[in-house]
Amino acid sequence: MIEIKNLHANVNGKEILKGINLKVNAGEVHAIMGPNGSGKSTLAQVLSGHPAYQVTQGEVLFEGQDLLDMEPEERAHAGVFLAFQYPVEIPGVSNSYFLKAGLNEIRKSRGQEELDSFQFLKLLKEKMKVVEMDQSFINRPVNEGFSGGEKKRNEILQMAVLEPKLAILDETDSGLDIDALKIVSSGVNKLKSPSNATIVVTHYQRLLNYIVPDFVHVLVHGRIVKSGGKELALELEANGYDFIREEMLQSA
Amino acid sequence: MSESIEELVSQEYKYGFTTNIETDTIPPGLNEDVVRLISKKKNEPEWLTEWRLKAFRHWLTLEEPRWPNLTYAKIDYQSISYYSAPKQVKKLDSLDEVDPILLETYEKLGISLTEQKRLSGVAVDAVFDSVSVATTFKETLKEKGIIFCSFSEAVQEHPDLVRKYLGSVVPSSDNYFAALNSAVFSDGSFCYIPKGVRCPMELSTYFRINASNTGQFERTLIVADDGAYVSYLEGCTAPMRDENQLHAAVVEIVAMDNAEVKYSTVQNWYAGDKDGKGGIYNFVTKRGKCAGVNSKISWTQVETGSAITWKYPSVILQGDNSIGEFYSVAVVNNRQDADTGTKMLHIGKNTRSTIVSKGISAGRGNNTYRGLVSIGKNATGSRNYTQCDSMLIGNKCSANTFPYIEVKNSSSSVEHEASTSKIGEDQIFYCKQRGINTENAISMIINGFAKEVFKNLPMEFAVEAQKLLGISLEGSVG
Numbered sequence: 001m002i003e004i005k006n007l008h009a010n011v012n013g014k015e016i017l018k019g020i021n022l023k024v025n026a027g028e029v030h031a032i033m034g035p036n037g038s039g040k041s042t043l044a045q046v047l048s049g050h051p052a053y054q055v056t057q058g059e060v061l062f063e064g065q066d067l068l069d070m071e072p073e074e075r076a077h078a079g080v081f082l083a084f085q086y087p088v089e090i091p092g093v094s095n096s097y098f099l100k101a102g103l104n105e106i107r108k109s110r111g112q113e114e115l116d117s118f119q120f121l122k123l124l125k126e127k128m129k130v131v132e133m134d135q136s137f138i139n140r141p142v143n144e145g146f147s148g149g150e151k152k153r154n155e156i157l158q159m160a161v162l163e164p165k166l167a168i169l170d171e172t173d174s175g176l177d178i179d180a181l182k183i184v185s186s187g188v189n190k191l192k193s194p195s196n197a198t199i200v201v202t203h204y205q206r207l208l209n210y211i212v213p214d215f216v217h218v219l220v221h222g223r224i225v226k227s228g229g230k231e232l233a234l235e236l237e238a239n240g241y242d243f244i245r246e247e248m249l250q251s252a
Numbered sequence: 253m254s255e256s257i258e259e260l261v262s263q264e265y266k267y268g269f270t271t272n273i274e275t276d277t278i279p280p281g282l283n284e285d286v287v288r289l290i291s292k293k294k295n296e297p298e299w300l301t302e303w304r305l306k307a308f309r310h311w312l313t314l315e316e317p318r319w320p321n322l323t324y325a326k327i328d329y330q331s332i333s334y335y336s337a338p339k340q341v342k343k344l345d346s347l348d349e350v351d352p353i354l355l356e357t358y359e360k361l362g363i364s365l366t367e368q369k370r371l372s373g374v375a376v377d378a379v380f381d382s383v384s385v386a387t388t389f390k391e392t393l394k395e396k397g398i399i400f401c402s403f404s405e406a407v408q409e410h411p412d413l414v415r416k417y418l419g420s421v422v423p424s425s426d427n428y429f430a431a432l433n434s435a436v437f438s439d440g441s442f443c444y445i446p447k448g449v450r451c452p453m454e455l456s457t458y459f460r461i462n463a464s465n466t467g468q469f470e471r472t473l474i475v476a477d478d479g480a481y482v483s484y485l486e487g488c489t490a491p492m493r494d495e496n497q498l499h500a501a502v503v504e505i506v507a508m509d510n511a512e513v514k515y516s517t518v519q520n521w522y523a524g525d526k527d528g529k530g531g532i533y534n535f536v537t538k539r540g541k542c543a544g545v546n547s548k549i550s551w552t553q554v555e556t557g558s559a560i561t562w563k564y565p566s567v568i569l570q571g572d573n574s575i576g577e578f579y580s581v582a583v584v585n586n587r588q589d590a591d592t593g594t595k596m597l598h599i600g601k602n603t604r605s606t607i608v609s610k611g612i613s614a615g616r617g618n619n620t621y622r623g624l625v626s627i628g629k630n631a632t633g634s635r636n637y638t639q640c641d642s643m644l645i646g647n648k649c650s651a652n653t654f655p656y657i658e659v660k661n662s663s664s665s666v667e668h669e670a671s672t673s674k675i676g677e678d679q680i681f682y683c684k685q686r687g688i689n690t691e692n693a694i695s696m697i698i699n700g701f702a703k704e705v706f707k708n709l710p711m712e713f714a715v716e717a718q719k720l721l722g723i724s725l726e727g728s729v730g
Contacts, residue, residue, distance in 0.1 A: 091700055098696070141700065
């Protein structure tokens, strides 16, 4: 589905990603773990096209297309979704209006008919059940006055409505209490299918108890230094990131 | 909605065309003879000619205000023509007699003057340069005793009403531009709603500047008698021209006991090009007087056009328990300058006012909110709530807020909230990541910002205003 080759990226002239290689197939869940400042969130932002990051080298193919050549909205149309670490507030714009606009743009780009308000509302209400969200959120302004947990749940609701091929969850667990974490994870799990893929970016293993990855990659200083199965996450949890650093030192 | 915005953002100012029509235009210049000539052309009674001359003489003693936070080239008042009218507009008995070219012009502007074609219940008075060319639905309104006609006609047909109320809210000596207007005003709309009548349809004036090198000086007078209600809409457009044109209007509203007047404006004059060349200078005095108890006047304005805007729709809260409201969205882009706001003058007891101002600045635009809330000694138990929000798009624009507050009794309360925000890259990126392109994202964010004001506009107007914001801000984020 997505193939990242030797990806280098800068922010404010500083190189953060120093040659990432990663391949994710449909039906797979990949976890990207790593200490603070390792470049995890940068990777998520670069894949979704945030303008503050400059790609200096490498390529990313999404279903054979050059992803880096596409505008953020074109990536969304193609099926890339980023669940934001810090969801943005848009005062005065209702959640449903926002999401309907996004969905219809995506549908339009695929030559599908746009949904009218009634069709959309029906869909939205169904999807709200997935993340156990109260219907009062339909008319509340996007993320305005939402608690941390509500914002994250709202991200997963958007994901449920937009049905992306590739979902990138950027620290979705941060700021969530255990109940919210369960709801969000179960939402993500319900949306999993053999035809879509998920990249979970997280600092802690905790989330991976609920969203079980097929592969775990450890990112340190802008490079993937270790990859493995889900047991790698447990190893990290037990020994901390230091043990990776030590391994790196020894092999150096 | 989103598809129409997309369509609209890709087009230029669509009302910038010119109508070729033979006009009766007097040569540029201003003196007492010109004032007399205008009055004579309109066959006005002696008292009105004198009223104009008094205003003119007073104007000569005044100086153009320099306090607004506006930058514009000096206006040469002698180079402007003060009267221009399409020829053959004498007195019309029916719309069939209106020059087809004029009807076509208004059709192009989306205003149908042919009554049978109109589905929506809006009566229109169409003002073309200096004169009113048509008023629709006059008969229907007449049945209810409502007078809705051009100002000139009102002077002829209802001189007593005009004489009684003209200048009663905005005296001819009020300010520089009001004095100028009082001297040379050529036409406008007049509306009288009799006691206890709820006007069954929206009344609307559509102002169109066409001729070059002329100023437009219209006057609107609305009187709502005891217990009456009317919702009034004003729209304006002008052709695209390289030179600046002056528009100095006066609007007066009187609301008697228990009367309510709602006045909505979507102002879309030509704003000049990207470098600030051309555009309308809009110096307007709008004021309402809540003369009676429990009366209510509310101003809602969406200001997108004009190179220069100087405008403070105000309410004099004279009657006890009267209510004044001001809801405004002012947008400046490119080189536009706006200094706009309101005055709420609390005189009666338990009077209430609400001010919601949303300023949006883009390009090199400069947007100023200037407002006065004055609560007099006898206005006990009065309240004001003011909210002033500014939004900046890009790094070269500016927003200023100058609130003036005077409270002269201890039982009243005044609340003022203000905020300034910037459309962030992050907000736009968030929308884009959800599949919405930049132009639509900005339009959505802006419309969200201005929502509180839009919801006060009549439905049809609100849709138009939303689209207009999208167009005005086209290309404002690079």
